[in-house]
Amino acid sequence: MKLSRRVMLKGASGAALSLPLLESLGCTTAKEPAEQLAKAQSRQALTFPKRIVFFYTPNGNLELPPTMDFAGSHLEPLTRYASKMVVLKGLDLLANDLGPGEPHQQGMALLTGRRLNTGTQVGGDGSLSGWAQSVSLDQHLANAIGTTSRFKTLNVGVQSTQYGGTEVRTVLSYLGNDQPVANETSPWSLYNRVFSQLGADPYGVARLRQRRHSVIDYVKDRFDQVKPQTSRADQLKRTRGSKRESGGEGKMPRGEMVVVTAFCARGEVASARVKRRQWAEECSATGPTKVSVDGEPIGSSSIASKQLTPGRRQIELVNEGAGISDKPFIDIKSGETLKLNLTLKELELAIVLRTVGTALLPPT
Amino acid sequence: VLIHQGDAGWKPRHESSCLARPVRSFFLMILATLTACEGDFSGGVLPSLPTTPLLPGGGAAGGTASAGGSAGGMVATACTGTPSVGSNTVRHLTRWEYDNTVRDLVGVTTNPSAEFSAEEEALGFINNSASLTTTPSLVEKQLAAAEAIATTVTGRLASLRWYTCNPATDTENVCAVRFIDSFGQRADRRPLTDPERASLFLLFQQGRAAGGVDANGMAVSGFLAGLQLVITGALLSPDFLYRVEASGTPGPVTDLELASRLSYLLWGSMPDDTLLTAAVTQQLHTPEQLATHAERMLRDDKARAVVKEFHKQWLDFDRVHNAGKARAVVKEFHKQWLDFDRVHNAGKARTVFPEWSATIADLMEAETGDFVVRTIFDGEGTWDALMTSSSSYLTQPLAQFYDVPFPSGTGVQRVAFDARRRAGLLTQGSLLSINAHSNQTSPVHRGMLVRQTFLCEVLPAPPASVNITVPEPMPGSTERERFAQHSSDAACTGCHQLMDPLGFGFENYDGVGRWRDTESGKPIDSSGMLFGTDAHGPYQGPVELARKLSTSSQARGCYVKQWFRFAYGRGEVAADACTMERLNAGFQSSGRDVKALLTSLTQTDAFRTRAGDAP
8 A cells, every 4th residue: 555645644644643754754864954855755655564453351351253243242343344353262361370470460461472570560469470571472573564663563551550550460562571561541642642743844843853863862972971780680681792892991993893793593592602603504594694884885794894983874784585674873882892683584683793992094 | 882773673782881771772762763763663672670679588568467567577686787778779750750850940840741651550659669661652752741841941941040141241152051050960960070061062052053943833042942952851861860879889878869869758859959069068978967958858837937038038938849849748658658549540339329429539539638748747747646636638528528517717627527437547538438349338448458558468369269259239238248258158268357357347437438327227337356466356446446556566667668668669678677677666766756757767778878789
């Protein structure tokens, strides 16, 4: 389905719900509003993304209709979508009997298929539990089909603050371990979130975006400066992450060697530990990943390298075999190792960007 | 630094060595999303703050029936001279604290956090640092709120008493720097470093260049657009949104950190200039200095009349304001502890309680808030009074609803109830209505209220196989008769003997908190029984129960424990034994004075020292 931007701005609001609204107005921060506008106007068509909707009502349901004819049942309001629906029946809510917490807590982990973490959230009977342990099905699917939208998912709940706040008994979606996705409970607030910039003056939107970029840069610096308490859990995460190599403290590096390594692994294997040979075996089906920096091809995985000065760069990664293509931004800093993970089609592709503190380039 | 890019599996691995790392990368990722330029927000690393280990064996909510004990269940020899304290995590401002802080910072009172997602409740409170999470929608709303506040503030710069700028003589840059210096240190709750000043000035310049709009969407001058960006950035910085403290080794908390600890404990908001000045001049670390400030902050407005000079009037005004803030904290604590605001959700059957309405629910919530605040600040100020006072503070329509005489006058009045019918918190209409069904009372819920909220006990859940359908009211039967199955069925008796006999004592109050002498034509039997605890024994009616609880060491220790959790934003751990012991001893020796307890909370190891890294 194609929609022209003009149609969208005229108020095809139902369709626009999932459109990448701001994306359509251009992207690059450094450019002037007029330039952004021109870019936006050059993009005449937008693709309507796929969506999947999960409805969940706790505490049981009325008898489900025996066929997909919903007439007379409590699903009747959904009749016009029946051809696009799957109604799951006869499932056992095994999550209800698993792990920490009481059933009202346990049952909410149903889309994760795993028991809850231990934690301090008090259930109806005083049982304690934490958040869920892994990504929920809806988020997992959204990772594959929802990435072109500004809103990868919209999470809406009724009475989701029933117990006074966002807590395990009211959360169905998880980005991952201990990463709940809170529900929007106010329809008005949701509407504003999605549509507030629809039909807005493109110059105004572009200016807003420019201002927000300045704010992000500022906030980024401030977070850099914060050095609060460390904790064991945090240290653990740090150890699991890639290792920071010592940079020349106090010296401003004049140039950096960026080594881009790309390899793939299956499942949850810590990518950095996968040996080259293993990679060769597992990735033979997908072939090498092409790497570009700021639009300039620098080679293919497993090793590609380029000298860069510190600053923000756009890396482009294309793996035709795996159907993976992406353009992340990175900030090059002295002596820092960055690792990016990309998951698609059961394949985890890990890209390691390793910047080594050297002074190969003349001062700029 | 990796800024998150559109596709799903990209997980940033930022490698700075601090707790803020996950918070930071996540926060930035979402912010980046909002520009819709560097990709969408589509998953990633949430700040998973480390959790605090709870009391071994005791469980988060204070353990089983025996764990409450005197001195909060702690051994009496915990204070060995070496400071001992459980570790804390970085505390995120709650919505309530955010609004208070914005109010005190820039005078915006529009409840800007109204659309933020609600906090998770842990251990009965919503400010538990280990449980506050940052979600995509929260960051998005924080950005929108910061922008809206910035727009409002720049529309009325003249109202900021700390900002002076004479356009006739000062250049825009001079004015901007003045603004940055005054505003920045208040927003960060500490003096700015030179690089921070410089980066805020850079933000000003960028904002000035980009332009902005006022509240009506009209373009504003470059100068105001610059200040808007300064404000927006400051309101999103970690020093504003989090209560950032130094990391690392165990030891005393710095003066500046204590200023924020004090102000968020006693005011639920940022430090005032007096506190910040004391901290900057290193006059805010001894127990005496802390107590002096705590008492100043808790002081009421009675001294106002004697103060004459303008400057003192200004301070006095501030003090009145501050006294109001301390009251707000006390009210917030009791609201979270007792959940009396949930009376709004107490749906009642119109056929059974035709007089019930949303207005009555409003008035009941207001009544409990007023009762708590006025009892503590204007009345006896003690736990005993909270539990046993036969007066309350309400308006005429609520008095009519309760069918009690209302004194002359309008608005909220002190109403003296029949002392045989009313005794403090337990008999507040709000709590009685919440802990009841829509069409009848609930001895079970009222019993649970006492067990869990006032005695800090945890009750097990009903077994999954048990039918927990509530018996419907029937003509000619009483509540007590209908719930008799709980005492006749062996599957129920074990647990329900802890609740039902306790809750039966409240039967003189119907499902909406009104006194009654009969039910279904039969006289009410309000004899109750409290099993276990140091208040074990039979009692007759809620007034006697309230008296028993008011003298119970377990109930007193529970109240102190609840304050600990609220004040420090975490559960108590074994390392806090000395803090708990001192709080309990101080509470007892002060005659259970609640304001003295608040001051005591500023004197403990838990308040003044920092733990090392979590074990």
